[in-house]
């Protein structure tokens with residue numbers, strides 16, 4: 001039976017979709033960074049003064065990063081064995097662009113691809129990568145994790161996470177890797193048809209479900225997470241190429257699950 005938590009209505013989508021976008025002009029940012037950092041939202045990152053442990057101190061708007069009780073990522077260990085409904089996915093419109101926003105490499109979707117949860121359509125907005133993985137599964141980390149980010153019109157969020165282990169080369173990732181190097185904060189054309197469906201839809205679509213948060217500031221909660229159990233494969237070269245393009249480890253450390261329900 002369906003055991004998907006009903007979400008409260010929070011306009012998170014715009015936050016999520018802009019949270020990663022830094023100053024659009026890298027040159028301008030370099031010269032005026034200090035001014036901007038105090039005037040606008042704070043620069044955040046994965047090391048030094050702006051590392052995850054400091055996120056909540058960087059900006060009042062980031063308070064959930066330290067105060068939240070259902071933060072992501074987590075070590076996914078199932079607490080509840082239920083009969084989860086199959087993921088209801090209708091993808092195929094394709095992508096329009098790719099961007100290195102300084103935090104990740106992100107593929108933007110044309111629109112119209114949906115994940116349906118309890119009769120409500122969540123539209124796929126983008127997918128992006130973390131090296132190494134953010135979520136762990138039963139204590140295990142993976143070298144690469146993809147997040148497929150969906151939002152309803154009123155801003156409810158759902159993320160499908162796909163783990164990659166090192167192995168056979170992945171044709172979809174090849175198309176992404178071929179677009180490297182990317183100019184930072186500048187969208188480049190990348191027209192996928194629906195190949196990314198193969199990444200998110202391995203032959204077995206079983207998943208873990210739990211409630212969590214954005215893994216980047218402002219760390220907003222009430223995000224429906226679906227972590228696919230079956231990892232995909234990527235070659236060592238592909239994983240290295242994505243890591244090199246991102247330029248760092250961009251994984252927030254695992255957060256306390258605080259007894260939350262993790263369904264399998």
Ligand SMILES: [Zn+2]
Nearest residue numbers: 128130147215
């Ligand atoms: Zn992510």
